[in-house]
Amino acid sequence: MLPPFNYFRPVTLNEALSFLANEASRPAFILAGGTDLILKMRSGRLPQDSFIVDISFLEELRYLRTAKGNLEIGPLLSHGQISTSREILDFAPLLARACSEVGTPQVRARGTIGGNIVHASPAADSIPPLLLHDARVTLISLRSERTVPLISFLKDAYKSDLHEGELLWKITLSPLQGFSFGYQRLIPRQAVGIARLIVCVALKTKGQIEEARIAIGSATPVAFRARKAEAFLKGKEASPDNLDFAASLASEEMIEISGERWSTPYKRPVLQALAKRALLEALSGSRGNGEGEN
Ligand SMILES: Cc1cc2nc3c(=O)[nH]c(=O)nc-3n(C[C@H](O)[C@H](O)[C@H](O)COP(=O)(O)OP(=O)(O)OC[C@H]3O[C@@H](n4cnc5c(N)ncnc54)[C@H](O)[C@@H]3O)c2cc1C
Structure with a gap:
């Protein structure tokens, strides 16, 4: 069962931003699809007087457009x-492919890219x-707007x-014109698996x-991004x-970041093998989204 919580459903984006600005004294949590947040609420990990701000009905946040060649x-x-x-x-075949791998049909229907x-x-x-597309994220509040590279927006796990x-x-x-793609995703079993390793390649x-x-x-x-490779x-x-050498460099870059761990003897060769497969797939001219491939 969900513990009690305060709930606000803004009708416009501006209303959402005003609420977030004015309610700063109380912790507010944005709810999009809820597939992560509701688990957190259920496990009692939100402070007691928190507000849930449900943005899931804001059509202003559900769009797709091209601007200056970018998506x-x-x-x-x-x-x-x-x-x-x-x-x-x-425009971004590997993004389409990756999103098709998320969870179950129910999770894919609710879960959002923003969440x-x-x-x-x-x-x-x-x-x-x-990351292959050098993605940037734009954050807005009532009084400010800033755009930062996705890689610097992600500070640590969670x-x-x-x-x-x-x-x-x-x-x-940004566009990746003239590139071909490779994609490898390792999961512990064939259904509803959270990925153990993911390799995306554009060549x-x-x-x-x-x-x-x-x-x-x-x-x-x-x-x-495996910059050395x-x-x-x-x-x-x-x-x-x-x-082979590039794939081994990618694997070593992983270890430079995470350090030697109990899983390293497994992950080092497996990541190397997946990186090689993804490179070969890209070299075969693949679009990486499964379309027209067998
Ligand atoms: C059974 C199951 C299987 C899953 N499998 C996978 C999987 O295979 N791969 C995978 O990547 N994920 C998986 N997930 C996790 C989850 O579905 C995704 O992370 C999803 O994209 C989260 O989106 P959401 O809209 O549900 O986020 P929410 O739960 O609504 O929000 C998640 C977090 O993001 C914040 N947030 C959401 N939108 C915004 C916004 N616009 N601005 C600011 N903050 C925002 C929320 O406040 C919250 O902190 C799984 C989850 C479940 C329950």
Whole structure:
């Protein structure tokens, strides 16, 4: 059963922001799809006088548009909407693919991309593909607006840099034109599995590798771009030796962040193997979203 709580349902975005600004003396928690927050409420982890601010009806936060060649995503789009959107399948195929892997159909129908980002789980499926697109997040409050790279908004496991009175308002993706993609997601079993490791790859090749982007999720407290592996691949032949070496660099970067742990003897070779597979998939010219592939 849910413990008692105070509830406010704003009708406009401005009303939500005014409420968050004026109720600053009491802890307020934003409810989008509720698939993370309601678990927290149920386990009694919210302070007693908290306010739940239900933004789930604010159509102003449910949008998709292009601006100056970038794609802008409203935080209330659900995983289900993202995974089936024609525009997202074309612009950010790995984001569509990743959102199609989240939980169950019920969770994908309720759970939003904004909630996935702000909750900042190390295993959040939407984050690695967003890092490939150098995503930025825009936070607004009644009196301010700021845009920061997603990677700096994610401070630690389950800790995002949302200031008091702020809402996540926009997620902006740069295009990846001319890239092909690879995607690997390791789960403990075939159904409803939280990812153990996620590897997203985008490659631009013209004979040699012109540019490589590699994002790793679920391996460290915060997902990361494997910059050493990316730098190594730039200008290289896509030979098996080079791919192997890049994959081993990505795996070592994980260990540099997380340190040697009890799981390292398992994760080191597994991440290396997944990174190699994702690189090979991208080299095969894949769009990475499962469309037209078998
Ligand atoms: C059975 C089950 C399976 C799951 N499987 C997966 C999975 O495979 N992969 C995965 O990544 N996740 C999974 N999840 C977690 C969850 O569904 C996702 O993280 C989801 O995207 C959260 O979105 P939401 O809208 O439900 O967030 P909510 O629960 O409403 O909110 C989550 C947090 O974000 C804050 N928040 C939400 N929107 C905003 C906003 N616009 N501005 C500021 N703060 C905001 C809330 O205050 C809260 O702190 C699973 C959950 C369940 C229950």
